Amino acid sequence: MLAGDPAVPVRPGLLELIGLLADEANTVSPSGVDDGWPDAWAAALPRVLSLLDDPDVAVRRVLASTLSSARADADAVVPALRARWDTEDDGAVRLGIIIATGELAGGCTAGVLPEALVWLRDLRRHDDAQIRMAAEMALATAVRAQRPDLGVLVAAVRGDISVWRDTPWVGDMPADLREFYGGRAARLLGWLGHRLEDDTAACTELAAAFIGTRPRDAPARRARRGRRRPARRPSGRRRAPVPARGRPDRRPRRLGPGPPERPPLPSAPSRSPCRKPAVRG
Template sequence: MVEGLKGIDWYLLRSHNGYADDLPRLLKQARTSVEPHQELVGHLCGNEFDVSEATAAAWPFLLDLVAHDNTPGREWLLDEVCGSIAAAGGSRSDGVHPSWPPAWEAAKPALLALLDHGSATVRRGALFVLGQGRGDSAPVLPVLTRRWELETDPATRLCLVLVATEFAGRGDEAAVSWLRELEVPDHEPQAQLLVSAATSPDAGVILRGLTGDLGLFLATGSFEMGYDEVLEHVLWLVRPKDFEGMDLVLALVDVLPWRTEALDYLRRLFERDTTDVGLVVPFVPVWATDPDVRLRAFAVWLVGVARAREYRDLVAEAVYDHAVTSLGQRVSTLATSVLLELG
């Protein structure tokens, strides 16, 4: 590392905190201490869409740090620093310096080597970074195949599939083909649901995974896959702007543990684009009389968004519905507002 650091004119490079002449000292200190960590974050991590030229130059040295078991706070550096940088680089925004993509691809072999580390935590951390940074999948997919055959840790196996779906979800046909060819045992329903969502959505397979034990997603750690994030990722893969996707969301509305999330997703979808709202409007008469206040409130809101005047009488009846949703939304107030909008 030391000789490599000497070969770069750091004082000419801009970091997120100004010029990068401090970076060699901080990177060297990080080999034996956690003290420089916060300063490294200041130099190397901007916002979620920016990667500086100094960060691109420092990237291989960061990977060198996380590759050594004796680096203090190695897991933190891998997850918080490397993960944040990779996510920003993967955004491909205007704030990503042109030197980042080649630096990312050149360092991929070092990152892929971490998938053979003895610690499952390190393997999952490296997979998280790979999934966030994406780029060229050609060197990644063969390693995922080999690891799939060798990996015994359930959460890490799920991470392998998550990485492939990150590529596939952005139109990488090689990753889609990899997922289609992947043989996933029946006792891994969460992996099966991801494969189905990314390739040929099957509501039955996806619902089986979503209504099973989602603790495995939480155990992936670095991906921060809470319940909401799991559903967001699945729906992102399915793309509900088609028949199968909308069928899945509507099926989720009938699954009590996912009802709130599914309705929230539909609400956000139709706030952005009402093109497919007609697929859902026929459910208004059923939802408007459901015992669950969430469905009644959504039905009223939906009539307003769709300008579905044929259901004006149902909305008028809801003016006398004084139930309150978990968000503090009173159905009667919402109904009154929608009536005014319908005129």
């Protein structure tokens, strides 16, 4: 397997491709999957799992996302991810292990699922705010009826979020697009918003956390600004209304070319909402 050969310089890209193929095989109808795919995947999975101990951190960062697509093999993948957690020292890989466990929980059987859920719940009390947020989001994915603790999410996004740029789920914003779309904060907010789906209040609260304020404080701030604003003195003269046809157009006229159009926002790596190509022979 090329992804396991240290001499291959594009191993993270190969792992991303493998994850896309595995995810598509789980999504399309059986008639859309090549007849040789199940056997090929079964033969490759042990070698893919062995990359959890690969010395290249870039490989391990992508690998968690690749393995999150192996829902049919969740009983084998989740214990392997949790075993790697004890020795993993890279923050982005640790976050990926948590998120992948949450995404694989739906494929786990009764022999694996309870321990995985208990492990995720215990991580909500971790010292690291980013790990606590990842655990909240993973549990919300694993247990659809459970909503993440908004206080934990707000505390995390107000802290150091730089580790998320090295995760395939969030990634980093290209330098030439940051002027239009912001940096890693925008990427993280986009991922959280997608996971929170229709919870508008939670999305608004998270967005407010990035600018250091809360929506409920806005009326009080407006009132304070109003008290500082001096009252207008009446002029004593009443201005006659201008007829609609004779009202001059006071809008500023553009004297030169307008601002450049904003380029399209790139999708998050490895987790594009667009449909992926079907696995065909």
